[in-house]
Amino acid sequence: MELSDRELPDLDLQQPLSLPRRLFEYGTTAIALGLTVVALLPLFAIFWQIVSQGLQHLSLEVLVALPAPVGMEDQPNGFANAILGTMMMVGVGASVSVPFGVMTGIFLSEFAGGTAIANGIRFAVKILSSVPSIVVGVFAYATIVLATKQFSALAGGFALGVIMLPIVTLTTEEALKLVPDTYRLASAGLGEGRFSTTFRAVIPNALPAIVTGVLLAVSRAAGETAPLIFTALSSQNWPQGLLSPTPSLSVLIFNYADSPYREQNALAWTAAFVLLAIVLLVNTISRQVTRKHLK
Amino acid sequence: MIPSRSPASETLSHPLDLTQPDSKTRWLETAFVLLAWGCALLSAGTLFWIARVVYQDARPAIAEFGLEFLWGREWSSTREVFGALPFVYGTLVTSAIALLLAVPFGLAVAIVTSETILPQWVRSPVAFLIELIAAIPSVIIGLWGIFVLVPFLMPLQRWLHETLGWIPLFGSEPFGPGLLAAGVLLAIMILPTIAAISRDVLLAIPPELRSASRSLGATRWETIVRTLLPAGSAGIIGAIVLALGRALGETMAVTMVIGNAVRISPSLLDSGYTIPAILANQFAEALKPIHIGALMYLALILFGLTLVVNVIAVVLVQWVSRRAIVR
Numbered sequence: 001m002e003l004s005d006r007e008l009p010d011l012d013l014q015q016p017l018s019l020p021r022r023l024f025e026y027g028t029t030a031i032a033l034g035l036t037v038v039a040l041l042p043l044f045a046i047f048w049q050i051v052s053q054g055l056q057h058l059s060l061e062v063l064v065a066l067p068a069p070v071g072m073e074d075q076p077n078g079f080a081n082a083i084l085g086t087m088m089m090v091g092v093g094a095s096v097s098v099p100f101g102v103m104t105g106i107f108l109s110e111f112a113g114g115t116a117i118a119n120g121i122r123f124a125v126k127i128l129s130s131v132p133s134i135v136v137g138v139f140a141y142a143t144i145v146l147a148t149k150q151f152s153a154l155a156g157g158f159a160l161g162v163i164m165l166p167i168v169t170l171t172t173e174e175a176l177k178l179v180p181d182t183y184r185l186a187s188a189g190l191g192e193g194r195f196s197t198t199f200r201a202v203i204p205n206a207l208p209a210i211v212t213g214v215l216l217a218v219s220r221a222a223g224e225t226a227p228l229i230f231t232a233l234s235s236q237n238w239p240q241g242l243l244s245p246t247p248s249l250s251v252l253i254f255n256y257a258d259s260p261y262r263e264q265n266a267l268a269w270t271a272a273f274v275l276l277a278i279v280l281l282v283n284t285i286s287r288q289v290t291r292k293h294l295k
Numbered sequence: 296m297i298p299s300r301s302p303a304s305e306t307l308s309h310p311l312d313l314t315q316p317d318s319k320t321r322w323l324e325t326a327f328v329l330l331a332w333g334c335a336l337l338s339a340g341t342l343f344w345i346a347r348v349v350y351q352d353a354r355p356a357i358a359e360f361g362l363e364f365l366w367g368r369e370w371s372s373t374r375e376v377f378g379a380l381p382f383v384y385g386t387l388v389t390s391a392i393a394l395l396l397a398v399p400f401g402l403a404v405a406i407v408t409s410e411t412i413l414p415q416w417v418r419s420p421v422a423f424l425i426e427l428i429a430a431i432p433s434v435i436i437g438l439w440g441i442f443v444l445v446p447f448l449m450p451l452q453r454w455l456h457e458t459l460g461w462i463p464l465f466g467s468e469p470f471g472p473g474l475l476a477a478g479v480l481l482a483i484m485i486l487p488t489i490a491a492i493s494r495d496v497l498l499a500i501p502p503e504l505r506s507a508s509r510s511l512g513a514t515r516w517e518t519i520v521r522t523l524l525p526a527g528s529a530g531i532i533g534a535i536v537l538a539l540g541r542a543l544g545e546t547m548a549v550t551m552v553i554g555n556a557v558r559i560s561p562s563l564l565d566s567g568y569t570i571p572a573i574l575a576n577q578f579a580e581a582l583k584p585i586h587i588g589a590l591m592y593l594a595l596i597l598f599g600l601t602l603v604v605n606v607i608a609v610v611l612v613q614w615v616s617r618r619a620i621v622r
Binding site: 024031040043100101106108121125132133138141143146151162169198219224225226229233250253254257268275276283 | 320323324327328330331332334335336337338339340341342343344345348349351352399400401403404406407408412413421424425427428430431432433434435436437438439441442443444483486490514515516517519520537540541543544545546547551571574575578579590591594597598601602605606608609
């Protein structure tokens with residue numbers, strides 16, 4: 001330490017950036033933040049509109065009454081039948097897709113590991129998840145509506161099931177992969193076979209994550225419209241069982257949005273509020289479950 | 296006999312065989328394995344089943360119109376003349392507008408939420424909110440489009456027509472719904488796809504690359520533009536292609552704001568039609584076999600188009616994530 005501080009010339013290692021580089025830095029930051037803010041605007045606009053428009057007419061009557069005939073002012077007006085129809089068809093979809101999806105997930109995770117067959121099946125399921133929902137609707141129309149010569153909740157539910165299947169499959173596989181191999185080894189070491197190892201050691205530990213996947217699929221299916229318009233169609237009455245045209249919240253919104261009648265437009269907003277509340281509730285519950293599980 | 300395969304044992308040093316040859320419950324094991332195989336093959340087979348069914352029912356129209364269907368400009372169920380061009384045109388144009396708008400916004404969101412420009416407590420909510428858009432049912436976005444977005448875009452459309460009307464792109468009188476409105480709505484819907492996947496790609500880039508670039512004196516944005524974006528380009532392109540696949544097949548929101556007119560207009564302010572939109576509007580009322588066949592033919596074109604796009608996207612994204620694991 002021969003040199004003292006005083007003998008050194010004023011050395012500034014913090015050389016400022018040149019002006020163009022500084023401008024580039026500030027400019028891009030400003031642009032990126034600006035674009036992000038603009039990208040968030042539609043979300044807030046949609047939420048604001050749905051809450052403000054939807055809450056205006058939200059009442060118990062809307063949730064328990066049937067749609068009133070157009071022009072009848074003094075009759076109770078609502079969409080209880082559509083809520084019930086949506087639940088029915090999502091139920092049909094879940095009862096088709098959950099068993100198949102969970103078994104496929106078990107196959108991919110437990111039996112086929114990294115084999116070529118597993119990769120092929122996983123690839124096909126991934127592609128299936130990106131098939132446009134309207135094409136799935138066309139498929140359900142061709143297989144069920146044309147065969148039974150009847151628009152029905154069954155056809156709509158089947159279409160929803162095809163949409164849910166890849167979501168359930170892929171999330172189940174991910175869930176099972178998170179179970180440590182020591183569980184499987186312990187179970188096998190106790191002399192258990194595949195069946196009991198899978199159902200008594202692996203699945204119970206993956207259950208919260210599997211439920212998450214099913215909920216995610218349910219929230220997606222509940223909001224789907226395109227596969228229902230020409231499979232389940234719609235109706236002004238209560239659902240008449242699985243083999244007749246069935247109303248749903250999403251198709252009701254579609255039909256009432258274009259309607260020339262003000263009260264039907266208003267009802268579309270209220271239905272949108274109810275549907276969005278259901279979808280986001282199920283969606284966020286499922287996210288919370290995963291977050292807890294992963295911790 | 297079913298060959299016994301090792302379970303997911305990437306972490307195990309040797310394959311694990313859980314079969315019990317002498318067990319009393321052997322039939323249960325066999326049935327279980329068979330069932331899993333059956334379900335897996337059926338799930339994967341659904342894709343081929345869809346292709347087969349749609350092709351089967353499109354055959355009357357394929358036999359009648361052949362490949363000329365692709366460039367036919369007319370669509371009339373009363374005269375039984377069907378052509379796909381207006382719908383293919385509308386589908387491609389709206390998707391192109393959507394990509395042009397959504398790519399810069401999506402990348403900006405991905406960069407802002409993966410970099411440290413903003414503190415963590417701002418970044419996480421922003422990423423969450425953007426992904427929330429993807430959870431909103433498209434019919435609700437369409438409803439918002441009819442009553443809020445279209446009136447909101449009207450002054451802009453009128454301005455475009457008045458000042459740039461000499462360009463064919465804006466050459467027609469705007470009346471609200473149309474290709475531009477549909478494209479903007481689609482952009483909002485595919486933005487989360489681009490933003491979320493690109494963000495994951497950027498976060499997966501090894502930190503050494505960033506540190507090396509910064510220690511050589513590059514600023515934050517020089518690092519982003521010259522190091523991070525090129526390193527993540529395959530994954531980001533995968534995200535964009537995936538978003539394209541979603542835009543091509545999106546039905547409800549587009550149907551509600553595109554105007555639904557069978558025409559090919561160079562003007563973006565004019566109304567149009569897309570393949571999903573005509574399927575949604577006409578399937579329930581189609582009675583003649585040739586009409587149903589023509590709609591099935593359109594569905595087949597859409598299926599083929601999205602299949603190609605999605606296969607490319609899935610392969611790109613898989614390739615990127617595999618490379619990340621290897622590294």
